[in-house]
Amino acid sequence: MERVRFLARVCALLVGAALLLGAAACRNAEPAGATPTAVLPTPGLGTPPAAREADQAAALLPPFQGDLALLGQATQYAITATLLEDERLILGQASIRYTNTEAVPLDALVLRLYPNLMGPGAGLDLEAVWVDGRAVQPDLRQEASVARLPLAPPLSPGQGLTLTLAFRTQVSPEPSRGYGAFGVHEGTWTLAGFYPLVAVYDETGWNEEIPPEHGDMVYSDMAFYRVVWEAPEGYVLASTGSVVEEAEKDGHRVWTLVSGPAREFNLALSRDYQVATWDAPSGTRLRSFYFPAHAAVGQAVLDYARRAFRLYEDLFGPYPYRELDLAEAGVGAAGIEYPGLILVAEGLYARADPFTEFVVAHEMAHQWWYNLVGNDQVDEPWLDEALANYSTVLYFERIHGPEEAGAILATFRQRYENLVREGRDAAVAQPSGAFPRADYGVLVYQKGALFLDALRSAVGDEAFLAILRQYGAQYRYRIARGQDFLRVAEGVSGKDLGPLYHQWLYGVRKGP
Numbered sequence: 484m485e486r487v488r489f490l491a492r493v494c495a496l497l498v499g500a501a502l503l504l505g506a507a508a509c510r511n512a513e514p515a516g517a518t519p520t521a522v523l524p525t526p527g528l529g530t531p532p533a534a535r536e537a538d539q540a541a542a543l544l545p546p547f548q549g550d551l552a553l554l555g556q557a558t559q560y561a562i563t564a565t566l567l568e569d570e571r572l573i574l575g576q577a578s579i580r581y582t583n584t585e586a587v588p589l590d591a592l593v594l595r596l597y598p599n600l601m602g603p604g605a606g607l608d609l610e611a612v613w614v615d616g617r618a619v620q621p622d623l624r625q626e627a628s629v630a631r632l633p634l635a636p637p638l639s640p641g642q643g644l645t646l647t648l649a650f651r652t653q654v655s656p657e658p659s660r661g662y663g664a665f666g667v668h669e670g671t672w673t674l675a676g677f678y679p680l681v682a683v684y685d686e687t688g689w690n691e692e693i694p695p696e697h698g699d700m701v702y703s704d705m706a707f708y709r710v711v712w713e714a715p716e717g718y719v720l721a722s723t724g725s726v727v728e729e730a731e732k733d734g735h736r737v738w739t740l741v742s743g744p745a746r747e748f749n750l751a752l753s754r755d756y757q758v759a760t761w762d763a764p765s766g767t768r769l770r771s772f773y774f775p776a777h778a779a780v781g782q783a784v785l786d787y788a789r790r791a792f793r794l795y796e797d798l799f800g801p802y803p804y805r806e807l808d809l810a811e812a813g814v815g816a817a818g819i820e821y822p823g824l825i826l827v828a829e830g831l832y833a834r835a836d837p838f839t840e841f842v843v844a845h846e847m848a849h850q851w852w853y854n855l856v857g858n859d860q861v862d863e864p865w866l867d868e869a870l871a872n873y874s875t876v877l878y879f880e881r882i883h884g885p886e887e888a889g890a891i892l893a894t895f896r897q898r899y900e901n902l903v904r905e906g907r908d909a910a911v912a913q914p915s916g917a918f919p920r921a922d923y924g925v926l927v928y929q930k931g932a933l934f935l936d937a938l939r940s941a942v943g944d945e946a947f948l949a950i951l952r953q954y955g956a957q958y959r960y961r962i963a964r965g966q967d968f969l970r971v972a973e974g975v976s977g978k979d980l981g982p983l984y985h986q987w988l989y990g991v992r993k994g995p
């Protein structure tokens with residue numbers, strides 16, 4: 484009985500990739516205004532200090548602080564932001580140190596303004612932008628979700644610049660996109676993408692596309708964040724990175740946080756959060772934030788996370804950060820991953836059951852497959868989702884036994900075969916926008932995981948686990964492509980895996 488319900492609910496998660504709460508299409512946000520002025524329009528905040536390397540070490544365990552030297556050219560964000568709760572407004576300033584690590588000169592720098600895609604009542608306005616002290620006029624594109632800053636003369640390879648800007652971010656109580664991960668719901672704030680994020684420049688140029696409504700939105704390089712966050716007294720804060728300083732200021736609380744290497748920075752705040760903690764032997768602290776009525780499940784979420792943490796560290800490589808938070812939130816997906824922060828849907832706290840465990844194990848795996856090893860979540864969503872889902876199969880296999888893991892795989896297989904019978908099979912290795920929303924979960928999460936299971940059968944258990952570990956080590960802090968995963972798999976196993984890879988990821992089976 485339990486399993487039937489569990490598997491049915493796993494399907495609910497995986498078919499839609501998320502348990503959506505009536506997310507309506509809305510791509511008609513008003514363009515944000517941008518009026519450079521000579522004076523910062525948010526007086527009193529002061530200029531954000533630069534994100535210094537010494538600060539960043541505070542987010543990492545001592546054995547990994549040397550990793551900072553590997554990322555000397557990573558973008559550094561220093562953000563100062565104040566939450567005005569009655570106005571649902573964030574007033575912010577940012578100083579962003581960017582170095583051109585590409586082989587070509589850049590004639591523009593591109594920022595992503597994701598709140599402008601979140602529907603009516605949400606938005607991010609750039610109020611003033613300077614490049615190396617010179618005011619520039621951003622060119623807003625893609626429904627104002629992209630700000631292109633012209634660079635004249637172009638920025639040469641290896642050359643750096645400092646971007647200074649002021650921004651106003653409006654938070655909506657009813658975000659209509661992005662799984663509700665940017666919004667305020669009954670006093671709980673989840674603020675994914677509240678600041679301007681530097682886009683990725685890759686072999687396709689600047690990545691400016693508007694992501695579809697299904698799937699994760701963010702594709703980003705490792706960066707360092709130093710965030711000074713001010714909010715009214717009484718809030719409990721869950722976040723990416725670690726708090727290094729906390730102070731009271733005129734009835735407000737001011738937290739200073741550093742991220743270590745992180746692909747984005749997110750935080751969740753509530754006055755109601757209670758916290759359960761577990762300290763790993765390595766020194767990492769896991770924290771589960773939950774609402775008072777949900778103490779038992781809040782503790783269970785911590786237990787699932789603890790088991791996943793130990794297993795994934797053992798299988799995929801060490802987790803280098805001091806902290807990892809899981810926070811209950813009124814989001815529209817069962818779980819959503821961020822660097823050092825996992826949001827878990829409030830609806831999953833009604834009782835501790837295998838579905839909640841599945842979601843926690845899946846999102847925990849994203850700390851390795853998405854944050855530590857990055858990928859283009861918009862153009863190659865299968866790479867982190869198939870790995871996170873198959874990691875969850877490994878979790879159930881190790882924690883609950885092969886029978887449980889086999890039952891999950893059988894469900895994946897059944898859902899996929901149903902799709903084939905209906906003539907709806909499609910290539911897995913496609914951008915998220917290429918999938919019909921209804922088929923995205925089965926094809927990317929389930930068929931993707933079945934590819935990894937077929938790979939495991941082809942190379943054997945030992946080589947399969949060695950592939951995951953090698954991929955995790957070789958692409959740690961970097962961005963990987965599907966082809967990189969294939970190369971690692973072939974290198975470790977000594978086998979030609981091209982045919983298997985192409986069959987599963989590009990093959991389309993015909994219906995009856």
Ligand SMILES: [Zn+2]
Pocket residue numbers: 845846849867868871
């Ligand atoms: Zn996922």
